[in-house]
Amino acid sequence: MGHHDEYIVHRSKIFTPAFFGLLAVVIIGFYYIGVRFVEGIGAVTNLSDGYPWGIWITYDVATGTAFACGGYAVAILVYIMNNMKYHPLIRSAIVTSLFGYSLAGFSVVLDLGRYWNMYGFFMPNRWQPNSVLFEVALCVMTYTLVLAIEIAPAFLERLIYSEKKRFMTIKKAARWIYPRLDKALIFFVVLGITLPTMHQSSLGSMFIIAESKMHPLWHTGLLPLLFLINCIFIGYSMVIFESTLSSVGFRRNLETREIAGLSKIIPILAAAWLGVRFYDLINRGHLADAFAGDFHSWMFLGELLLIAGGAFILSWRAYRNSPRMVFIAAIMLVIGGGWYRFNVYLIGYDPGAGWKYFPSLPEFMITLGLISFEILGYIVFVKLFPIMPKPHKVHNPGVESPVK
Amino acid sequence: MKNSSRRDFLKLTGLGAASLMASTASASEGVKLGENDVGMFYDATKCVGCKACVAACKRVNDMDAVPAPNDEDRLWDAPGKLDYRTRNIIQLYKEDEETWSYVKHQCMHCVKPGCVSACPVTAMMKDERGIVYYDKDKCIGCRYCQIACPFVIPKFEWPKAFPKIVKCDLCKFTNLKEKGIPACCEVCPTEAVIFGKRSDLLAEAKRRMETEPEKYQEKIYGEHEIGGTNVIYLAPQKVNFAQLGFPELETHSYAAFSENIQHTIYKGFIAPVALYSLLTFVAIRNRKKNDGSEDEE
Ligand code: SF4
Ligand code: SF4
Ligand code: SF4
Numbered sequence: 217m218g219h220h221d222e223y224i225v226h227r228s229k230i231f232t233p234a235f236f237g238l239l240a241v242v243i244i245g246f247y248y249i250g251v252r253f254v255e256g257i258g259a260v261t262n263l264s265d266g267y268p269w270g271i272w273i274t275y276d277v278a279t280g281t282a283f284a285c286g287g288y289a290v291a292i293l294v295y296i297m298n299n300m301k302y303h304p305l306i307r308s309a310i311v312t313s314l315f316g317y318s319l320a321g322f323s324v325v326l327d328l329g330r331y332w333n334m335y336g337f338f339m340p341n342r343w344q345p346n347s348v349l350f351e352v353a354l355c356v357m358t359y360t361l362v363l364a365i366e367i368a369p370a371f372l373e374r375l376i377y378s379e380k381k382r383f384m385t386i387k388k389a390a391r392w393i394y395p396r397l398d399k400a401l402i403f404f405v406v407l408g409i410t411l412p413t414m415h416q417s418s419l420g421s422m423f424i425i426a427e428s429k430m431h432p433l434w435h436t437g438l439l440p441l442l443f444l445i446n447c448i449f450i451g452y453s454m455v456i457f458e459s460t461l462s463s464v465g466f467r468r469n470l471e472t473r474e475i476a477g478l479s480k481i482i483p484i485l486a487a488a489w490l491g492v493r494f495y496d497l498i499n500r501g502h503l504a505d506a507f508a509g510d511f512h513s514w515m516f517l518g519e520l521l522l523i524a525g526g527a528f529i530l531s532w533r534a535y536r537n538s539p540r541m542v543f544i545a546a547i548m549l550v551i552g553g554g555w556y557r558f559n560v561y562l563i564g565y566d567p568g569a570g571w572k573y574f575p576s577l578p579e580f581m582i583t584l585g586l587i588s589f590e591i592l593g594y595i596v597f598v599k600l601f602p603i604m605p606k607p608h609k610v611h612n613p614g615v616e617s618p619v620k
Numbered sequence: 621m622k623n624s625s626r627r628d629f630l631k632l633t634g635l636g637a638a639s640l641m642a643s644t645a646s647a648s649e650g651v652k653l654g655e656n657d658v659g660m661f662y663d664a665t666k667c668v669g670c671k672a673c674v675a676a677c678k679r680v681n682d683m684d685a686v687p688a689p690n691d692e693d694r695l696w697d698a699p700g701k702l703d704y705r706t707r708n709i710i711q712l713y714k715e716d717e718e719t720w721s722y723v724k725h726q727c728m729h730c731v732k733p734g735c736v737s738a739c740p741v742t743a744m745m746k747d748e749r750g751i752v753y754y755d756k757d758k759c760i761g762c763r764y765c766q767i768a769c770p771f772v773i774p775k776f777e778w779p780k781a782f783p784k785i786v787k788c789d790l791c792k793f794t795n796l797k798e799k800g801i802p803a804c805c806e807v808c809p810t811e812a813v814i815f816g817k818r819s820d821l822l823a824e825a826k827r828r829m830e831t832e833p834e835k836y837q838e839k840i841y842g843e844h845e846i847g848g849t850n851v852i853y854l855a856p857q858k859v860n861f862a863q864l865g866f867p868e869l870e871t872h873s874y875a876a877f878s879e880n881i882q883h884t885i886y887k888g889f890i891a892p893v894a895l896y897s898l899l900t901f902v903a904i905r906n907r908k909k910n911d912g913s914e915d916e917e
Pocket of ligand 3: 673676677678681707708726787788789790791802803804805
């Protein structure tokens with residue numbers, strides 16, 4: 217897998233106005249995080265015994281990790297479907313995945329009331345394999361580690377190709393590790409495909425147990441399957457979204473060829489998802505609820521129209537040739553897919569009369585702060601390490617080292 | 621041979637889907653009623669609303685008082701609902717002079733408890749007598765037990781920096797241990813709430829219902845709900861269980877359903893390991909192919 221010459225460091229200034237804008241949001245977020253640890257979760261959130269999980273779990277964990285499924289989704293294409301043309305996309309996708317999952321992990325720690333007892337996850341006598349959350353937690357922790365290993369070659373390349381004369385021993389070590397890691401990497405890569413398959417479906421299973429509190433439009437034994445397909449099409453859409461954005465933001469050429477390929481796959485997945493969704497609603501006899509015209513049916517239609525709409529656009533060759541339409545469709549699919557997860561985790565969840573939830577300002581600010589932190593990290597990261605796909609135009613491999 | 625690997629993958633996805641569907645079809649396997657399960661039986665027609673049980677519960681379990689809104693001297697404990705300071709509450713449902721009833725709420729001690737099934741670190745446990753209890757030293761505060769409980773019973777100490785979960789544990793470590801009876805049942809002056817073996821309590825409830833059928837709702841709440849609960853209820857004829865704040869639940873256990881699906885996917889870790897092996901096989905074969913011919917696509 218010696219494809220290091222496919223990637224380059226994005227050379228440009230780190231401290232841009234955007235950097236400071238994001239930093240400001242990060243600081244506000246971290247202020248409230250401080251308040252949370254000093255005064256308790258109740259002091260910063262609108263959570264209650266009826267709604268014990270709010271946007272931190274719903275967005276940062278359940279939705280954020282789906283948005284971070286680019287690495288997973290592209291890895292399936294490259295390593296399992298053997299479609300090497302997507303290889304150049306994989307590093308930036310894995311970096312986003314790493315940031316997305318780290319953010320999710322960090323939010324979980326904020327959300328855990330008794331975070332100091334977390335070591336219990338490493339004590340087999342406390343393991344509770346019946347618990348869906350147990351499976352999700354272990355899987356997500358391991359996967360984050362795997363992502364870090366998958367991105368390690370970028371670090372090493374940076375070291376190896378750096379022209380500075382200092383740190384010669386480290387450089388030597390990096391040179392020693394690199395080829396060995398490169399050989400073993402495939403086993404981590406495959407782990408990086410197995411683990412998300414497991415925990416993304418389990419994120420759906422999470423609400424199976426809350427049957428009596430769930431709206432029938434969203435409660436089904438097929439939740440794990442729906443969540444799994446959902447995260448894969450979100451993953452591809454997210455890759456399109458990011459690569460379009462970074463080509464605009466970083467003034468790079470668009471990876472048109474890869475994007476066109478992805479936009480062909482997405483409608484197939486979305487159609488499969490819609491198929492399962494409708495099969496299930498009909499099977500359980502709840503199709504009528506979907507069009508009842510009440511609040512929940514609107515929420516259902518929202519999720520449905522965005523996903524079906526995005527997929528519809530991408531199923532036309534003429535639209536697939538227009539970067540703008542592809543970008544719009546990708547956004548629709550990301551939002552629609554995320555909306556579905558919100559519907560399961562919050563909107564379709566009703567603990568009974570008397571309970572209400574709408575996130576508080578600090579709750580929003582903490583989530584925004586963490587998202588900004590993620591974007592900030594990404595922007596800085598690609599400017600330091602060879603992550604971005606090398607533009608197609610420059611066609612003299614071997615002449616340029618990935619890092620100058 | 622790009623296609624063959626694609627086929628492998630599709631086959632695999634299909635397999636996963638099929639096993640999921642199968643598990644959906646064969647919902648909950650048997651929920652086992654413990655021979656020695658103990659519980660409580662509350663007969664709403666006997667309760668006089670004195671709240672002695674609320675006070676006793678707080679006293680023996682060392683719970684904080686909940687001052688009334690205009691009680692500036694903080695003299696009275698006046699909880700209105702269950703929360704982190706109150707494991708047990710008496711509430712009044714009243715439509716008119718004829719149609720009213722008291723009701724006692726606390727943990728139902730489900731036969732197949734959702735909270736226990738949900739807890740990732742075994743901080744919620746069920747003992748050999750069917751008592752569902754909590755260990756704060758294991759709890760990570762994830763609150764999945766709150767999501768999983770159909771009765772919204774586990775409460776969380778929201779205002780505290782170092783919070784814990786609070787719920788009725790049948791006085792497992794206090795009154796039951798010392799006196800062999802939960803505090804609320806011990807102090808009740810009218811025996812509206814009594815303690816005993818679930819089977820005895822159920823027989824007693826049926827006896828009362830048969831001797832005075834005009835007095836009661838035609839249902840013992842907790843007999844069959846979500847596979848049964850160890851705390852059971854009788855309600856007066858004029859007021860139904862929904863009005864008393866009990867959700868209408870099905871007879872299968874949601875926890876068992878969830879565990880079924882989880883087990884179908886993860887039984888013995890066979891499926892994940894198989895998936896991993898298959899994917900490794902495919903990925904390595906692909907790599908070999910690519911190493912042979914450097915030109916991609
Ligand atoms: S009522 Fe709720 S807290 Fe009590 S045992 Fe059942 S699921 Fe657990
Ligand atoms: S909050 Fe505590 S008791 Fe409840 S599920 Fe989480 S770890 Fe278990
Ligand atoms: S059994 Fe004990 S803890 Fe439970 S409500 Fe009665 S007094 Fe309170």
